[in-house]
Amino acid sequence: MPTRVQPCQISYEKFSDTHSELIKSFQNQESDLVAFLCEDAFENQKRGVSVTYLFFIEENGARNLAGYITLLSDSIEIRQNKCLQTAFESKSIGYKTLPALKIGRIATDTRFQRRGIATAMVKFAISIALDTSVIVGCRFLIVDAKEAAEDFYLKNGFRLLKEDCLKPKQLYLDLFIN
Numbered sequence: 472m473p474t475r476v477q478p479c480q481i482s483y484e485k486f487s488d489t490h491s492e493l494i495k496s497f498q499n500q501e502s503d504l505v506a507f508l509c510e511d512a513f514e515n516q517k518r519g520v521s522v523t524y525l526f527f528i529e530e531n532g533a534r535n536l537a538g539y540i541t542l543l544s545d546s547i548e549i550r551q552n553k554c555l556q557t558a559f560e561s562k563s564i565g566y567k568t569l570p571a572l573k574i575g576r577i578a579t580d581t582r583f584q585r586r587g588i589a590t591a592m593v594k595f596a597i598s599i600a601l602d603t604s605v606i607v608g609c610r611f612l613i614v615d616a617k618e619a620a621e622d623f624y625l626k627n628g629f630r631l632l633k634e635d636c637l638k639p640k641q642l643y644l645d646l647f648i649n
C-alpha cells in the first residue's frame with residue numbers, strides 16, 4: 472500500500488513557461504493527458520481558455536512533479552437532473568443553466584498514484600470554486616469523467632448529473648450542500 476502524502480509535503484504552482492523542461496518528465500497511463508500538458512496547456516492558458524496548476528510532493532529532500540489539474544469556467548443544464556431541477560424550482564430559481572467550475576483535466580504521475588495527490592487537487596479546485604462564487608457566482612464543480620476515474624470522483628463527493636450510458640459521464644459536486 473503506497474504511503475499517503477501529508478498536506479505539508481504538497482505544494483502547487485500555476486503553470487508557466489519556467490516549467491517547460493520539468494513537465495517533460497511527467498508520466499501517466501493516459502497518453503492524451505501527457506500530451507495535453509506538454510503541448511496544449513500553456514497555449515490554452517495564454518488564450519484564456521483554461522488554467523493549469525502543477526502539484527509537487529516534497530520527500531527525501533527532493534521536490535517532484537506529482538500531478539496537474541486544469542480548470543475552466545462552464546455551466547450545467549439543470550433539467551438534466553430531476554432532483555436538482557426540483558430543488559432549484561422550489562426556491563424559485565428557474566434558470567436553464569447554472570454556473571460551474573470545470574475540471575478540464577486531472578492526472579497524477581503514475582509513480583505517485585494512490586497517495587492522495589488527486590484528492591488534494593480536487594480539494595484545491597473546490598477552494599477555487601468557492602472563492603470564485605464570492606466574486607462572480609459559481610454553484611458547482613463539474614467534470615466529464617473518464618470511466619476508469621469514476622470511482623475516484625464518487626469517493627470525493629461527486630454525483631452523476633444524468634443516469635445514462637453516455638461516455639464520458641458528467642459528474643457534479645454541489646458547492647453549497649457539501
Ligand SMILES: CC(C)(COP(=O)(O)OP(=O)(O)OC[C@H]1O[C@@H](n2cnc3c(N)ncnc32)[C@H](O)[C@@H]1OP(=O)(O)O)[C@@H](O)C(=O)NCCC(=O)NCCS
Nearest residue numbers: 501577578579584585586587588589590616617620622623
Ligand atoms: C484518477 C487519478 C487522477 C487518481 O489519482 P490519485 O492521485 O492516484 O488519487 P488518490 O490517491 O487521491 O485516490 C483517492 C481514492 O480514489 C480512489 N481511486 C483513485 N484512483 C482510482 C482508480 N484508478 N480506480 C478506482 N479508484 C481510484 C481510491 O479509492 C483512492 O483511495 P485509496 O487509494 O485509499 O483506495 C489517477 O489514477 C490518474 O491520473 N488516472 C489517469 C488519468 C485520469 O483518468 N484522469 C481523470 C480524467 S477525468
